[in-house]
Amino acid sequence: MTDSDDRHQRALDTAAQLLGTPLVLPLGAGEPAVGADFRRLATMHTFGDSWPRPGLDTRSRALISVAVAATLGTHEPLRGQLRIALNSGVTKEEIVELFIHLAAYAGAARAFDGYQIAVAVFAESA
Numbered sequence: 414m415t416d417s418d419d420r421h422q423r424a425l426d427t428a429a430q431l432l433g434t435p436l437v438l439p440l441g442a443g444e445p446a447v448g449a450d451f452r453r454l455a456t457m458h459t460f461g462d463s464w465p466r467p468g469l470d471t472r473s474r475a476l477i478s479v480a481v482a483a484t485l486g487t488h489e490p491l492r493g494q495l496r497i498a499l500n501s502g503v504t505k506e507e508i509v510e511l512f513i514h515l516a517a518y519a520g521a522a523r524a525f526d527g528y529q530i531a532v533a534v535f536a537e538s539a
Contacts, residue, residue, distance in 0.1 A: 417457075420457050420461050421453055421456065421457055421461070423461055424456050424457045424459070424460040424461030425456065425460070427460040427461065427464055427465055428456065428459075428460040431460070431464065431471070431475075431497045431500060431501065432493065432496055432497055432500060433496065433500040436456065436460070438452040438456065440452075471501045472498075472501050472502055472503060475494065475497050475498035475501040475503055476498060476503060476507070476511060478494040478497065478498070479491065479494045479495055479498050479503075479508065479511060480511060480515060481494075482494045482527075483511075483512070483515055483519070483523070483524065483527030483528075483530075484515065484518075484519045484523065484527075486523060486526060486527070488530055491527055491530050491531075492530055492533075492534055495508065495530065495531055495534040496534060496537075499534070499538060505535050508531055508535075509528075509531075512524050512525075512527060512528045512531065515527070
């Protein structure tokens with residue numbers, strides 16, 4: 414196993430721990446083979462370089478990540494970040510408070526759009 418393979422596996426292990434389930438990123442229909450390189454590099458950077466850093470606890474990183482994904486309006490990443498937050502001990506009530514606060518700074522329409530994703534993720538664990 415190469416160092417790159419080892420780094421990728423550690424990143425996948427971190428992702429699985431955060432998500433509570435293995436991270437699976439198969440190529441989509443029509444996606445070129447080089448897409449696997451993008452997915453691998455993004456996974457190594459996100460879950461191998463960023464999440465394990467010292468300085469912020471996992472719970473804080475999870476809340477920040479939900480706020481960023483919601484503000485950017487990235488629905489699929491927001492779903493994942495919400496799952497990570499819930500799996501990291503963030504409560505549904507705290508997530509609702511995050512969206513209340515987000516409405517003041519990112520706008521009500523953006524916050525409400527993200528909140529609908531949160532409600533759907535909440536229903537997964539009901």
